[in-house]
Amino acid sequence: MNRVLKIASLVILVAYGACLAQQAPAPKTQDSPVIDAARKLKNPPVLSAGSGKELGNFRSGIHTMTSAGLERQYTIDIPENYDKNTPYRLVFAMHMMGGSMKTMVDNNFYGLKTYAHKNNVPVIFVAPQGYTDHTPWRGGDNKDHIFFADMLNLFKDKLSIDTSRVFCCGFSFGAMVTYSLSLEFQKELRAVACYAPANWNIYLPENKHLPLACFSTTGTEDGLCKWINSDELKQGGKYCVLTHIEDNGLKTLPEIPLATTPTHVTTEFKGLPEEYPVLFGSFVGGHTDTVMDPGSDINWISKETWDFFMRF
DSSP states (O other): OHHHHHHHHHHHHHHHHHHHHHHSOOOOSBOOOOOOGGGSTTOOOOBOTTTTOOOTTOOSEEEEEEETTEEEEEEEEOOTTOOTTSOEEEEEEEOOTTOOHHHHHHTTTTTHHHHHHHHTOOEEEEEEOOOSSSSSSOSSSSHHHHHHHHHHHHHHHHSOEEEEEEEEEEETHHHHHHHHHHTTOTTTOSEEEEESOOSSSSOOOOOOOOOOEEEEEEETTOSSSOSOSBTTTTBSHHHHHHHHHHHTTBOSOOOOOOOOSSSOEEEEOTTSOTTSOEEEEEESSOSOSOOOOTTOOSOHHHHHHHHHHTTO
16 A cells, blocks of 8 residues: 555656646747858858849949839949859848948949959859938838849749849948838848948848848047947947847847957857858947057958958
């Protein structure tokens, strides 16, 4: 009888313990995003519908299209040795205030075309033209977003694009629209680079809160696109960075180091999936996308952007 009671008691204790285990799961410090196969590092190319198609009359140069009821222009740079069977990376370069798509062509798409040639990497570059509402990029509606989507769909249909390696970068207002796109097109973009972004005076969609790799820079003395414009309103380059850190899975937001000497400081934030890194480059200086460390003639912003995009 005693033996039966002991066994029964043991069964009850085990069952009780199992219930406790089910009711009290281990706490999570972060929500790791599910990594799609097309987002794994060094994943095989994902071919667009245009793969294998002849270029026809779709060539490098200025093109015009109608999007969201507006006539829009963009300049596309297709390598002279274009091969219809080679999957190309696609990089959008968004111009700043006072600039244009021609500015992007003249500066080699923020210097990235120089690295593509140097490293023999097949890349197609695109520079869309803004200024449809008297500002570089629209502040009151989503028509620039529709334009981006229309361009991307067109290029996927006409060109051999690796659809898993589409990137966007920009400075100042170009960074602002890049940041804006990064809140909506996380599934279309592999990574973005924002040089002096701001999250005000620009149309911002409802954030889908999906992960996206992001590299951002801001000068400690930038008085236009400030690192902190308003803590209360969460405005500033700081909050652009923190948004992507949180969306990429880190719930305990870190302190962000700022440069205090002429040598820049780039921080890669720990605890994020390798497929969705967030980097921030800080430097002592103002509103610019061209910065050299002492003793160097290399614009580290361009170089680190290229290295960042080439991770994927």
